[in-house]
Amino acid sequence: MRRLMQRHETYVFLAVVALTIVVTALNPNFLTMENFLDILKSCSFLGIMAIGVLVVLISGGVDISFTAVATVGQYVMAVVITRYTGNIALAFTIAIAIGLVLGLINAALIYFFNIPTIIVSIGTLNVFYGLLIVFSGGKWIYTLPDWFHKFAETRVFTLFNSNGIPYGLSIVTLIWIFVIVLAALILRYTVLGRSLYAVGGCGFDKGPAERAGINIFRVQVFVYTFMGFTAGVAGVVQALLVQTVAPNSIVGKELNVIAAVVLGGASLAGGAGTIVGTLLGVFLLAILSNGLTLMRVPSYWYDVVIGMVILTSVSASALQQRREQQRAIAVEEA
Amino acid sequence: MKKGIVVWAALALLMLTPALLFAKAEAEDDVYEIATVVKITGIPWFNRMEVGVNRAAEELGVNSYQIGPADADPAQQVRMVEDLISKGVDAICVTPNDATALEPVFNRAREQGIIIITHESPDQRGKDYDIELIDNENFGRHHWDMLAEQMGGSGQYAIFVGSLTVPLHNLWADVGLEYAATQYPDMELVTTRIPCGEDQELSKQRTLELLQAYPDLKGIVGFGSLGPPGAAQALREKGLIDEVAVVGTVLPAHAAQYLKDGSMDHGILWDPGDAGYAMTWVALQLLEGKEIVNGMNVPGLGTVVLDGDVIKVDAMIDITGANADDFGF
Numbered sequence: 001m002r003r004l005m006q007r008h009e010t011y012v013f014l015a016v017v018a019l020t021i022v023v024t025a026l027n028p029n030f031l032t033m034e035n036f037l038d039i040l041k042s043c044s045f046l047g048i049m050a051i052g053v054l055v056v057l058i059s060g061g062v063d064i065s066f067t068a069v070a071t072v073g074q075y076v077m078a079v080v081i082t083r084y085t086g087n088i089a090l091a092f093t094i095a096i097a098i099g100l101v102l103g104l105i106n107a108a109l110i111y112f113f114n115i116p117t118i119i120v121s122i123g124t125l126n127v128f129y130g131l132l133i134v135f136s137g138g139k140w141i142y143t144l145p146d147w148f149h150k151f152a153e154t155r156v157f158t159l160f161n162s163n164g165i166p167y168g169l170s171i172v173t174l175i176w177i178f179v180i181v182l183a184a185l186i187l188r189y190t191v192l193g194r195s196l197y198a199v200g201g202c203g204f205d206k207g208p209a210e211r212a213g214i215n216i217f218r219v220q221v222f223v224y225t226f227m228g229f230t231a232g233v234a235g236v237v238q239a240l241l242v243q244t245v246a247p248n249s250i251v252g253k254e255l256n257v258i259a260a261v262v263l264g265g266a267s268l269a270g271g272a273g274t275i276v277g278t279l280l281g282v283f284l285l286a287i288l289s290n291g292l293t294l295m296r297v298p299s300y301w302y303d304v305v306i307g308m309v310i311l312t313s314v315s316a317s318a319l320q321q322r323r324e325q326q327r328a329i330a331v332e333e334a
Numbered sequence: 335m336k337k338g339i340v341v342w343a344a345l346a347l348l349m350l351t352p353a354l355l356f357a358k359a360e361a362e363d364d365v366y367e368i369a370t371v372v373k374i375t376g377i378p379w380f381n382r383m384e385v386g387v388n389r390a391a392e393e394l395g396v397n398s399y400q401i402g403p404a405d406a407d408p409a410q411q412v413r414m415v416e417d418l419i420s421k422g423v424d425a426i427c428v429t430p431n432d433a434t435a436l437e438p439v440f441n442r443a444r445e446q447g448i449i450i451i452t453h454e455s456p457d458q459r460g461k462d463y464d465i466e467l468i469d470n471e472n473f474g475r476h477h478w479d480m481l482a483e484q485m486g487g488s489g490q491y492a493i494f495v496g497s498l499t500v501p502l503h504n505l506w507a508d509v510g511l512e513y514a515a516t517q518y519p520d521m522e523l524v525t526t527r528i529p530c531g532e533d534q535e536l537s538k539q540r541t542l543e544l545l546q547a548y549p550d551l552k553g554i555v556g557f558g559s560l561g562p563p564g565a566a567q568a569l570r571e572k573g574l575i576d577e578v579a580v581v582g583t584v585l586p587a588h589a590a591q592y593l594k595d596g597s598m599d600h601g602i603l604w605d606p607g608d609a610g611y612a613m614t615w616v617a618l619q620l621l622e623g624k625e626i627v628n629g630m631n632v633p634g635l636g637t638v639v640l641d642g643d644v645i646k647v648d649a650m651i652d653i654t655g656a657n658a659d660d661f662g663f
Contacts, residue, residue, distance in 0.1 A: 029546040042539050130404060138376025142588050165573040242534045244563065244588065248377060249533065293543035298526040300498065 006324055008265035008317040012280040015313050016287060023291035030294050033159065034167045043286040044176040045238045046257055047279070051183045052230030053261045054278045058187075059223045060200035060270025061117035064254040065106060065125040066231040071250045072132050073098040074235030078141045078245040081148060088151045095232035102128060103228025107220045129251050141245040152240040172237050179230060184275050192222055201271030260285050263310055265317070284309070365397050368617045369418050370427040370610060371411060372402035378585055379559070379606050382663040383429075386610030390618075393633075398614045408432035415439045418448075424621055425449035427613035433458045449620050451613045454502065456644045462620060465612050467604040467635070467649040470502065474509030476650065477581055478518065480600045481555045484579030488520030489552030492544055493527040494537060494565070494582070496558030503531065503557035510555070524548045531558020531582075534567070541568035545578075556582030563588060566597035590658035601653030607663065608635055608649050616645060 004010050024031040049066055056063045073095035081091055102124070109120045155168035187193040195214045202208045206216050239245050264281025266273030288309055292302055370387045372380040384400040391398040403410035408431040416439055418426050426448060430436050433455050440450045440460030452464040481491060493510075495503040507527050514521055524544070530536040537560060544551055545568070556562040562582040566589075569575050575597045584601040592598035612632055619626060630638040632647055639646040651661070 027547060029549075035546060038542055042535070042542075045535070133376040133404065136376075138378070138381055140378050140588065143591070163573065238535065242538070242564075243567070244534055246534075246560075249535070249560075290539070290543055293525075293528075293540060294547045296525060296547055299528045300526060302529075 006320065008321075009274065009277045009280055011317045011320070012264060012277060012284055012313055015309065016280060016284050019284070019287055019291060019309075023287070023295055026296075027294040030291060034161050035290070037167055037169055037173075039286050039290055040173045040176075041170040042241070043282055044170070044172045045234055045241060046253070046260065046286075047176050047282045048179050048230050048234040048237060049257045050261050050264075050278050050282050051179050051275070052227040052234075053257050054264075054266055054273050054275065055183065055187075055196065055226050056117075056223055057258075057261060057266040057268065058200045058270065058273045059196050059219060060202070061110070061223065062258075062268065063106065063117060063121045063224070063227055064258070065102075065121040065128060066227055066257075067251045067254050068125045068128040068132075069099050069102045069228055069231040070235035070238070071247055072102065072128050072235075073232040074239050074245055074250070075132055075136060075141075075247055077236060078144065078239060079136075081145055082141060082143070086145070087147065091148070092233065092236055095236045096229055097232070099228035099230070099232025099235070100225045101228070103225040103231075104221065106228070107217075107224035110224070111217050111220045125251070125254075129247075132247055136247055138247055140247075144239065144243055144245070148240070149243060152243065172240055175233065175237060179233060180275060180279070183226075186226075187275065192219065195219055196223065197271055199270075256285070259310060263313060284313070365395060366425070366618060366621050367423040368396050368398040368425045368427065368614050368621075369423045370398065370400040370429075370613060371414050371418070372400060372429050373411070373431050374406040375402040375404060378588075378663070380429075382585075383606040383610035385663070386605075386607035386612075387614055389607070390611045390614035394615065394618055396614065396618055400610065406431050408435040412436060412439050415443065419443050419446060423448060425451065425617035427451040427453070427610075427617055428455075429453045429609075430455045430458060436460070449617050451617050453609050453613055461643065463616055463626060463643050463645055465609070465616055465645040465647070467609050467612065467647055469646060469648060469650075470505055471509050472648075473602070473650060474506035475513045476602055477506065477555050477557075478510040478514050478521075480602065480652075481553050481579060481581045482514075482518045482521060484581060484599045485521065485553045487518060490522050490524045490548055490550050491553035491555065491579075492524050492548070492551065494531040494540070494554065494556035494558065494561035495527045495529055496531040496561075497529045498527070500558070506557055521553075524551065530564070531556050531561030534560040534564040537561045537564025538568045539564075541565040542572070545572060545574065551578055553579040553581070556580065556584075559583055559585050559588065562598050562601070563592055566592035570595070570597045584653065585663060586653045586658045586661040587663060589653060590655070593653065593655035593658050596655075601658070603651055603653060604649050605651060605661065605663065611635075612647065 029035060052066060076098055077091050077095040080086060080094055106120060106124055110117050154171040156174055158166050158168040160166055196219060198212060198214060199206060199209045199216060199219050210216055238250060260281040261278050262268060263284060264277035266278065288306055292305060372383060374380060380402060387398050387400045401414060411431050412435055415426055419442060426443060428436065430452060437460045443450055450461045452458045452461045456464050456466060458464055493507050495507060528540050530540045541564060554565045556565060562580050562584050565580045569578055580598045581600045583603050589598055589601050593601065612635060615632055626640060626645060628638065628640045632638060635647050635649050
């Protein structure tokens with residue numbers, strides 16, 4: 001029990017439970033299967049990118065260029081499938097391939113020049129997004145193929161609400177689950193995944209990790225191509241959800257994603273973070289946003305409430321950690 | 335280390351690309367040079383405006399063109415106007431990001447005899463004229479008339495705006511609410527205006543939430559071109575196309591599919607291409623020494639109503655499933 005109380009995830013989980021109780025008490029419509037599945041569907045897009053961001057944060061980096069990567073992957077994918085023919089496998093292949101290449105560029109810049117990752121990604125965010133605007137002229141793509149639209153409506157299982165309207169577990173959520181499982185396997189069971197924590201734990205000077213026999217370049221390449229992979233997948237998922245491709249609709253959401261991951265216990269200093277925590281962070285923000293409307297809170301208060309919840313959750317956890325440290329010091333002195 | 339050189343070379347090439355792309359021949363000197371500066375480049379709204387600016391270049395025989403920053407950044411816009419002053423253009427037409435930030439540089443331009451025309455900024459200081467293609471009061475009220483018609487004059491509804499700080503969206507909402515209070519007393523606003531209209535995904539999500547929070551919801555009026563399509567998507571998903579009316583500002587080509595299947599009911603807008611053309615046209619009249627007077631005719635747009643230094647032309651358009659494909663934007 002005490003070990004459980006030391007974990008940051010426990011606090012986020014308690015916040016999710018508390019919030020669910022409050023919202024449900026005010027509006028019983030909240031705790032329905034339909035609303036739950038709707039939330040899962042709509043937060044898949046941010047959730048997929050959050051997994052990529054988690055991997056970057058664990059390795060001690062910060063990447064904000066992923067929204068531009070997702071946008072470029074999405075746009076090129078949309079141009080190809082509307083202009084020529086295609087299928088859903090091709091759509092994902094194109095977006096993921098672009099994600100991997102752009103991720104590789106990030107990794108190369110970070111490794112060869114040894115520049116702080118956030119600076120590199122601010123630069124590449126602008127270059128990737130800027131070039132897309134230059135070549136696309138900012139043109140929106142409104143009409144995506146029918147098969148693309150149909151795929152978006154695919155459900156793993158289907159239920160019906162009281163009005164006879166179908167709902168269910170969306171294919172989009174299934175894609176998110178796939179990304180989660182993939183990341184979990186890599187982080188837990190591969191040497192590469194374990195070495196991520198070691199690299200992230202030693203801060204800006206990677207010397208100790210290198211002396212321990214870790215190939216830093218390989219780790220960086222993995223981290224940023226995996227980020228690129230999740231961005232590519234997220235780009236297609238966003239197009240599936242919205243059915244319109246606008247070059248400016250994803251860029252600008254970087255901080256929402258990073259906030260969710262940090263809220264879930266990942267450290268901006270590197271070396272810490274779990275998938276469970278990240279998912280809880282994503283859920284907390286999604287439930288909060290959904291719940292505010294259901295609780296009939298005036299929209300002017302949204303940002304204030306969201307900020308307060310982030311602060312409360314993060315400081316409760318920090319307070320607990322400090323108490324643990326003090327206890328440890330007291331034991332040593334005694 | 336060799337790899338380092340390759341990466342540097344690649345970087346240098348990347349940086350050169352924009353310079354190569356933007357390098358173009360200098361324009362001739364014997365025609366008027368009229369530059370249009372927009373809030374942000376690369377979005378459909380201002381792409382459409384550029385079509386109008388280019389049409390003006392052809393039809394009016396002037397050297398008119400459009401530029402704008404990559405983000406809606408007031409400081410960058412000020413810098414662009416400064417550059418145009420140094421370049422010595424004859425007139426500058428601006429859709430301001432920030433009216434106050436532009437005032438000093440507008441004054442400097444006019445000291446040098448450069449004409450300043452603005453759009454969507456009637457209270458702008460330092461301008462020669464501002465031109466509006468809609469009457470904002472009328473525009474706001476028209477939304478409520480259309481919403482009332484679709485809702486049968488009574489029931490619960492919600493408002494979407496782009497953000498709580500977009501001046502025009504909130505002005506239209508203010509005007510409409512005031513109008514509804516006397517004209518449509520049976521229509522009930524369920525919650526404060528929701529800031530999601532520039533994000534289709536968020537608008538869809540908010541609509542789903544509203545449907546749960548207010549099961550009797552009968553209508554949504556949306557300002558910001560992505561609000562109504564997002565709402566329409568949510569209604570499609572929940573099979574409520576006939577239950578809830580959606581009215582608002584949209585780009586015709588984008589809204590066409592929603593208007594056709596009835597998930598959206600009515601769109602209202604003006605053509606930004608007309609605005610681009612009209613600003614250049616007004617600038618040319620002033621450069622040629624003509625005076626702007628009441629009742630003047632802007633080619634293809636209609637008659638001018640002059641209100642101080644604000645030129646009003648009523649060019650509001652109604653967008654329905656039947657005509658959405660005909661606008662060309």
